[in-house]
Structure formats: C-alpha cells, structure tokens
Amino acid sequence: MFNPETNLVNISNEEYKQYAQHMILEHVGLQGQKRIKKxxxxxxxxxxxxxxxxxxxxxxxxxxxxxxxxxxxxxxxxxxxxxxxxxxxxxxxxxxxxxxxxxxxxxxxxxxxxxxxxxxxxxxxxxxxxxxxxxxxxxxxxxxxxxxxxxxxxxxxxxxxxxxxxxxxxxxxxxxxxxxxxxxxxxxxxxxxxxxxxxxxxxxxxxxxxxxxxxxxxxxxxxxxxxxxxxxxxxxxxxxxxxxIYISSKTPFIKNNLTSEKQILSNKKIILQQNIEDKKYIIFDIRNKHEFKHKHIKTSINIPLKYFKLKKTINFIKNHCQDNITLGIYCNTSNKSLIASHILDNNQIKNFIIKAKRIN
CATH class of the missing domain: 3.40.50.720 (NAD(P)-binding Rossmann-like Domain)
Known part of the structure; x- marks a missing residue:
C-alpha cells in the first residue's frame, strides 16, 4: 500500500495557487496534495x-x-x-x-x-x-x-x-x-x-x-x-x-505450476486448420468482421465473439444445428477460442477447436 511520509514535503505558494481546486476537495486537501507530490x-x-x-x-x-x-x-x-x-x-x-x-x-x-x-x-x-x-x-x-x-x-x-x-x-x-x-x-x-x-x-x-x-x-x-x-x-x-476476477486459494500464480492455457487446450479436441478444409463440419469463425473478410476457412460462418456470448446466438445455434453435428471454433488466438468453446460446453453443445496455422 502507498503510505508516504509527508512531514518533510513542502507546498510552495505557487503550488497552493496551482492546486487550489485539488485542496478544496474532501478526498485531497493539503495532506493529499503532499502525498501526490511524494x-x-x-x-x-x-x-x-x-x-x-x-x-x-x-x-x-x-x-x-x-x-x-x-x-x-x-x-x-x-x-x-x-x-x-x-x-x-x-x-x-x-x-x-x-x-x-x-x-x-x-x-x-x-x-x-x-x-x-x-x-x-x-x-x-x-x-x-x-x-x-x-x-x-x-x-x-x-x-x-x-x-x-x-x-x-x-x-x-x-x-x-x-x-x-x-x-x-x-x-x-x-x-x-x-x-x-x-x-x-x-x-x-x-x-x-x-x-x-x-x-x-x-x-x-x-x-x-x-x-x-x-x-x-x-x-x-x-x-x-x-x-x-x-x-x-x-x-x-x-x-x-x-x-x-475470482482466484481460488488453491490456484497458484505463474512460475508456481499455474494451469496454463496449453494445459487446458490439452483437454479439448483440436483439429489443425490445414486438416479441416475437406471435413463436413459447421465452423464458426469468431474473429472480427474485417479479419473474416480478409481471409477465412471456406464455408465457415462469421459470428464475432462479442455476439457469440449472447443468448440469442446460442438459441440460433441450437435451433439450426442437429444433435449429431459437431461445431468447430476458429480464431487466430487460442484464448478466444477457449472462451467460445466454454460457452458451448456450458450449453451442452459438442464442439472442437481449430488450431490456426502458425506464422513464423
């Protein structure tokens, strides 16, 4: 916590004039302005x-x-x-x-x-x-x-x-x-x-x-x-x-065996992008519209992640996807793919993550 020693901090006459609007505030005052200066x-x-x-x-x-x-x-x-x-x-x-x-x-x-x-x-x-x-x-x-x-x-x-x-x-x-x-x-x-x-x-x-x-x-x-x-x-x-943001007391930080995104991904079904073109899946591309227009997997449907979270989007997916069809989630960042996949998991919708091609 920031707790400076302000006894030796001086506020000049010029500073009194400059910060007058600060020092009339209940949460600032003279001592507060000294803390700021320190x-x-x-x-x-x-x-x-x-x-x-x-x-x-x-x-x-x-x-x-x-x-x-x-x-x-x-x-x-x-x-x-x-x-x-x-x-x-x-x-x-x-x-x-x-x-x-x-x-x-x-x-x-x-x-x-x-x-x-x-x-x-x-x-x-x-x-x-x-x-x-x-x-x-x-x-x-x-x-x-x-x-x-x-x-x-x-x-x-x-x-x-x-x-x-x-x-x-x-x-x-x-x-x-x-x-x-x-x-x-x-x-x-x-x-x-x-x-x-x-x-x-x-x-x-x-x-x-x-x-x-x-x-x-x-x-x-x-x-x-x-x-x-x-x-x-x-x-x-x-x-x-x-x-x-809630942190479990059992959840350590980085460098102390934190469950990394790579470990979480290991529990998800993942298919490489280069292996997906000829498969008959329904693919949701959760990137922004301009990224989707620039380049995307053929036959994929663009639903940006911010809309993917909406209840009406989930209802649309449930109403138009048969029970025996598995959905693919594509994004060029794996953390966003995990968010979308988690939303589908919570709604009992089968899904997998499409791993983007690495750019060297």
Missing amino acids: GKILIIGAGGLGCPALLYLTASGIGLIGIIDNDEISYSNLNRQILYNHKNIKNKKVLAAKKQLQEINPKCKIITHLYYLNKKNSTEIIKYYDIIIDATDNFQTRYIIDQICYKLHKIHIYGGIEEFEGQVAILNYKSGIRYSNIYCEDKYLQNNNCNRHGVLGITSGFIGILQATEALKIILGINQVTNNCVLLCNLLNTCLKQKK
Missing part, C-alpha cells in the same frame, strides 16, 4: 495510453515520473498520442514527452529511460517507483511487468485498447489479482496492437486517463479502487462494466 510513478510506453496518463499525472502534481520507451514518433501516432505534433516526427518519444511535460509542470522531475523494458533491466528500473502503469501493447512486456511487480511488491495498473473498446485493472494491490490471473502466459497469444486492428484516438485517451485516475486514488488512499476486477469499456455503446 508519489513516484513509472509509465511503461509513451504511446496512446501513456500520453494522456502522463499529461494528467504531471498536471496533478506528481513529484517524479519515469518514462520508458525507445520508439520514434511517426505520423500514424498523431491521432492518439497527444503529447506530440508534426514537428516531432522521427524524434524519440520519451525526449519529446519530457520537453512537453516540463512546460506543463517544471516542478515535476521527469526521468527518461531510452530503451525497451526487458528481463535484464526491469528489476533495476521498477524497484525505484511506487506505482507502475502498463501502457504497452505486447504480451511479452506485460508478463515481465507482471512478474517483476509481484517480486518487488509494486502496484501495477494495466490498460489495453482495441478499436472502440478498452480495459483497465489494478493489479498486485493488497494481495489482489495479477495480470497472469487475467491472461495466462501462453506462447499462442498474439498481440492486438493498433497497427493491426486500428483504434479511435479517444479510446486510448479514455483508458489512459482511467489508469491515471486509479493511480491518484491509490496515492490519496481513497478506498473506492477498482480492485480484483477488470473494468471493461465500450465507447460505441458508452458502456462501462466491471468483471470480477
């Missing part, structure tokens, strides 16, 4: 999620912020990475971000880590900060963050986006859930980055601000923290839902 936050990734989080955390008066990234700014970043402009193209993100943030709050110390996080440098970097905000877009880095935050007892705030949807979770907080409890570490998982699926810029802004908000609530000691659940956001429907 906070040390690391943002891993200075992209679509990192930029809005950095902007608001810097403006709120955080005393020290670290930024780690080694990417250069490109034109495709400008729709959502709001710290940058056309003049910054081909510059390093962390350097452009630091310059912009120091204009907003010169009293905030900005530390730049001009490289990517990896297993060799992660412990040395993360141990220096109180809260770690994961603003990355790849599973490999997320699992490194998960393992090191658990090892060092650091609070980890995860955010993810795709198209018009996003999710946020507070992890490793008060002996709560970890990232590996939400997404089991599995070599078959594929990264859903913005270049692949696209994203509305406002989506990344919304999720990044939520991550920053949760960080400030933890620093201020506010109890209404989104703990042990994932906050699911859909901007098309303007919908927010909390999904509670």
Whole structure:
C-alpha cells in the first residue's frame, strides 16, 4: 500500500495557487496534495495510453515520473498520442514527452529511460517507483511487468485498447489479482496492437486517463479502487462494466505450476486448420468482421465473439444445428477460442477447436 511520509514535503505558494481546486476537495486537501507530490510513478510506453496518463499525472502534481520507451514518433501516432505534433516526427518519444511535460509542470522531475523494458533491466528500473502503469501493447512486456511487480511488491495498473473498446485493472494491490490471473502466459497469444486492428484516438485517451485516475486514488488512499476486477469499456455503446476476477486459494500464480492455457487446450479436441478444409463440419469463425473478410476457412460462418456470448446466438445455434453435428471454433488466438468453446460446453453443445496455422 502507498503510505508516504509527508512531514518533510513542502507546498510552495505557487503550488497552493496551482492546486487550489485539488485542496478544496474532501478526498485531497493539503495532506493529499503532499502525498501526490511524494508519489513516484513509472509509465511503461509513451504511446496512446501513456500520453494522456502522463499529461494528467504531471498536471496533478506528481513529484517524479519515469518514462520508458525507445520508439520514434511517426505520423500514424498523431491521432492518439497527444503529447506530440508534426514537428516531432522521427524524434524519440520519451525526449519529446519530457520537453512537453516540463512546460506543463517544471516542478515535476521527469526521468527518461531510452530503451525497451526487458528481463535484464526491469528489476533495476521498477524497484525505484511506487506505482507502475502498463501502457504497452505486447504480451511479452506485460508478463515481465507482471512478474517483476509481484517480486518487488509494486502496484501495477494495466490498460489495453482495441478499436472502440478498452480495459483497465489494478493489479498486485493488497494481495489482489495479477495480470497472469487475467491472461495466462501462453506462447499462442498474439498481440492486438493498433497497427493491426486500428483504434479511435479517444479510446486510448479514455483508458489512459482511467489508469491515471486509479493511480491518484491509490496515492490519496481513497478506498473506492477498482480492485480484483477488470473494468471493461465500450465507447460505441458508452458502456462501462466491471468483471470480477475470482482466484481460488488453491490456484497458484505463474512460475508456481499455474494451469496454463496449453494445459487446458490439452483437454479439448483440436483439429489443425490445414486438416479441416475437406471435413463436413459447421465452423464458426469468431474473429472480427474485417479479419473474416480478409481471409477465412471456406464455408465457415462469421459470428464475432462479442455476439457469440449472447443468448440469442446460442438459441440460433441450437435451433439450426442437429444433435449429431459437431461445431468447430476458429480464431487466430487460442484464448478466444477457449472462451467460445466454454460457452458451448456450458450449453451442452459438442464442439472442437481449430488450431490456426502458425506464422513464423
């Protein structure tokens, strides 16, 4: 838990004026602003999620912020990475971000880590900060963050986006859930980055601000923290839902014999994609429509996973599929296939998973 010593923290006359609207709030006040100033936050990734989080955390008066990234700014970043402009193209993100943030709050110390996080440098970097905000877009880095935050007892705030949807979770907080409890570490998982699926810029802004908000609530000691659940956001429907994550006391974490997705798959009937073309099965492709249109198994039916969960979809399947027909589930990520297969299992519908061709 974040519990800083604030007796030696001074708030200047200039800061009193700057944060006056904070200090009249019941949950902040003078002591709360001192706690904010004492906070040390690391943002891993200075992209679509990192930029809005950095902007608001810097403006709120955080005393020290670290930024780690080694990417250069490109034109495709400008729709959502709001710290940058056309003049910054081909510059390093962390350097452009630091310059912009120091204009907003010169009293905030900005530390730049001009490289990517990896297993060799992660412990040395993360141990220096109180809260770690994961603003990355790849599973490999997320699992490194998960393992090191658990090892060092650091609070980890995860955010993810795709198209018009996003999710946020507070992890490793008060002996709560970890990232590996939400997404089991599995070599078959594929990264859903913005270049692949696209994203509305406002989506990344919304999720990044939520991550920053949760960080400030933890620093201020506010109890209404989104703990042990994932906050699911859909901007098309303007919908927010909390999904509670339950962990059995008998269920260990990663590196302690966690039942991996590969082990779960071993209990399911699996047929390789290259062996499915000539078989007479009903195949449901649960990917998004644009992925299905780009390439799909002949005769397969496209029902995206978000619709697959609906009761009317299950009723449709039951009404149009004979009892002696087995259904195939296809997706290029095995975790989504498992979700769809589990839904069918719960409705007593025979099914198998079609394993996608590996891309080397």
